[in-house]
Amino acid sequence: MFHKEGHKIILITLFVFVTVLLGIDYLIENLVIKNIIFATAFILLVLILQFFRNPNRYTIQDDNQVIAPVDGKVVVIEEVFEKEYFQEKRLQVSIFMSPINVHVTRYPIGGKVMFSKYHPGKYLVAWHPKASEENERTTIVVQNENYGAVLYRQIAGALAKRIVNYAKEGKHAIQGNDAGFIKFGSRVDLFLPLDTKIHVTLNQKVKGGETIVASNE
Numbered sequence: 591m592f593h594k595e596g597h598k599i600i601l602i603t604l605f606v607f608v609t610v611l612l613g614i615d616y617l618i619e620n621l622v623i624k625n626i627i628f629a630t631a632f633i634l635l636v637l638i639l640q641f642f643r644n645p646n647r648y649t650i651q652d653d654n655q656v657i658a659p660v661d662g663k664v665v666v667i668e669e670v671f672e673k674e675y676f677q678e679k680r681l682q683v684s685i686f687m688s689p690i691n692v693h694v695t696r697y698p699i700g701g702k703v704m705f706s707k708y709h710p711g712k713y714l715v716a717w718h719p720k721a722s723e724e725n726e727r728t729t730i731v732v733q734n735e736n737y738g739a740v741l742y743r744q745i746a747g748a749l750a751k752r753i754v755n756y757a758k759e760g761k762h763a764i765q766g767n768d769a770g771f772i773k774f775g776s777r778v779d780l781f782l783p784l785d786t787k788i789h790v791t792l793n794q795k796v797k798g799g800e801t802i803v804a805s806n807e
Contacts, residue, residue: 592642595771597752603638607631635766637689639686644694647799649766651700653736656786657766658796659698660778667792675705675731675741680781681788683803685796693772696799698742698780699756700765705741708756728779730757730769737806741781744772766799780802780804 592600610631614624616659647656666684671677687693708728726746733739742752754771757763772778782788788803792797 591644591646592639595642595773597753599783600638600642603635607635622646641689641693643692644768645692647696647766647797649696649799651738651765653700653734653765654803654805654807655802656698656737656780656782657696657789658685658697658801658803659742659769659780660685660687660693660796660798660800662777662796662798664792664794664796665777666779666784667788667790669784670781672741674729676739676781679784680741680786681804683718683780683782683788683790684777685780686777687772691774691792692798694740694768694798695755695770695772695778696766697732697763697769698765698803699732699734699737699740699751700763701732701737701740703730703759703761704733704739705729705731705764706755706759708753708755726753728753728755728770730755732757732763743779743781744770745777745779746772776798 610627614627618624662685664683665686666682668682670680670682672680710726728743728744731739731741744755746753752773756770781805782804786806788804789802
């Protein structure tokens, strides 16, 4: 299964791939050159297909838990001052996605979308300390009656040039459901209450929609 955000790119890539195959068969006689061009085009096709894959995930919905919004590796767990929405100290958990990770963003918790804002910006590498404040990004806050408010921030990386965000203010978010997509390398930050219990560790690989990141129990 492929994410809808990739359908157009996949169709264009397939068209280019078929065109290249027909072209090299008609225009090039050297077998070695043919094989090199074919291999290059095939690798590009595979990379595009794997990037936009959208595997089914089994989410156990629980209002007392925050799940990973994306696939990737935990690169930050620290107490910070969140100044855009809460304007107070929060626990930040950041997940870095490489180009080979699934890039679907899922709601980390269910509840009402209280805030959703897009910020244009730079394209620093996603692990840069200032990426959370200076890169292209979206900030979304979901209010859950049991857990409280959870902020997650989609951040574009050096390669990412488009963030897709489906969260709209006033909308009801369902934990684990599709909340957006970040194209080509990126990061997601979670900002959680200080008294939350963290269930992940630095450098741990997490799976979006399934891995429990934190709980209030």
